[in-house]
Amino acid sequence: MRHVIALDVGGTGMKAALVGTSGAVLHQARRATGREHGPDAVVEGILGFAAELRAYGAEHLGEPAAAVGVAVPGIVDAEQGIAVYAANLGWRDVPLRALLTERLAGVPVALGHDVRTGGLAEGRIGAGRGTDSFFFVPLGTGIAGAIGIAGRVEAGAHGFAGEIGHIVVRPGGTPCPCGQHGCLERYASAAAVSEAWAAACGDPDSDAAHCAKAVRSGDPLAVQVWQNAVDALADGLVTALTLLDPRTLIIGGGLAEAGETLFTPLRDAVRQRVTFQKLPSIVPAALGDTAGCLGAGLLAWDLINLKEESA
Secondary structure, eight states: OOEEEEEEEOSSEEEEEEEETTSOEEEEEEEEOOGGGOHHHHHHHHHHHHHHHHHHHHHHSSSOOSOEEEEESSEEETTTTEEEEETTTTEEEEOHHHHHHHHTTTOOEEEEEHHHHHHHHHHHHSTTTTOSEEEEEEBSSSBOOEEEETTEEEOOSSSOTTOGGGSBSSTTOSBOTTSOBSBTHHHHSHHHHHHHHHHHHTOTTOOHHHHHHHHHTTOHHHHHHHHHHHHHHHHHHHHHHHHHOOSEEEEESGGGGGTHHHHHHHHHHHHHHOSSSOOOEEEEOSSGGGHHHHHHHHHHHHHHHHHHHHO
């Protein structure tokens, strides 16, 4: 059975799948990234994991994978197949595509940025399916974004497109590791809400999920913390929709798990801020933590299709 390897590399874990021609997931596996052993060990872990997946396909599906798609965090040069920088993994200029191609006996490899790859999956087979333009924003430890246009995701001239988390929404505000002050992700990421709620309630173990629960119970302190995050997020999203004019805004990540506790006030806040702009649909992501892996599979099939079309 013809298939590809899809691999999503995260800061702590790797998710993998063998994906068939119809998009069906034929096999799934997970493994720790092992970053505590250093950047070289992480690379070796990826290569070894991919080799095991190739062997599994050859044994159980009758042939080895036709291609590999890999989603990685940080700065990615997809054209050259290089993981340029990933703070969480300690990477700088890792030629991941070349290393995988060598380890896997010449199989073609597509490399993508984790958020853009997840956005590709959400756009084609998830919450954005059927729309011609979308902006995917996962609210996790940080905030990034993926700009979807006509079934593809725009990386920009240097691979930095979509970094909405570093739009300044509160000038002169909280310092950000990027060097600016008042960046969106310092106010509206799941990590930022966790930090603000822990400080407000005096419990260092409290997080964004606890804050959302307290909002639902009517706790005025939680409502204030939550609304501050929603207002910041709305400011950032309106800037994005002014520039991009997406038909759909897809919101994912840990904060989106709060459901309508997030989406009802967020839709209201965005609606209050638009003037001439067209109000997009604001919907929750559909694929959860499988988006990156499914998107990696799409990257691999796109690579095969491109090669076959040019042959």
